[in-house]
Amino acid sequence: MPEVIMTGDFTVNPETGLINPARLCPSPNRDARPGVGALELIILHGISLPPGQFGGPEIEAFFLNELDWGAHPYFVEIRGMEVSAHLLIRRDGDLVQFVPFNERAWHAGQSHFRGRSRCNDFSIGIELEGEDETNYNDRQYNVLSAVLKALMVTYPQLTMRELAGHSDVAPGRKSDPGPAFDWLRLYDAVEESREKKD
């Protein structure tokens, strides 16, 4: 049986586009959503910096354009990239918000979903600290399912059908969150938290 960790409930303020409770870490890598700016998709990602190493400050530094490119050979490959996500769920369950949901974060790159391109325009990006071949942990599934529940309450047009991996919207180019991510477990966790609420 997976360890059960109570994460409590999250709430999303539709005016500010902020989720609570979360650690706010504003990224400059954001701009206005074009057009009507409706949210129609949630994209799940996996990230670790350096790859396969967890717990350090590098992901947050990367999203704030403060990463020391010389600190690790891998960082040369991502030097100068200006990217972000709305949320990051760390291995310890810590939730970090970089961009308000009503603004555009820069996480999907070239991407397609149901015939539309430029998924950043209409999506929320959630990063899980991890890598493709390493199991994500109980805290992350618990926090992620509670976060999804809060998002789907605030933005009712978002359902579990509007949920995709980065690898789904950028096939061949991106592989995260990877085969280690257990989609069925996530679906069960979201269903369970809904049933508890009823």
Ligand SMILES: [Zn+2]
């Ligand atoms: Zn990604």
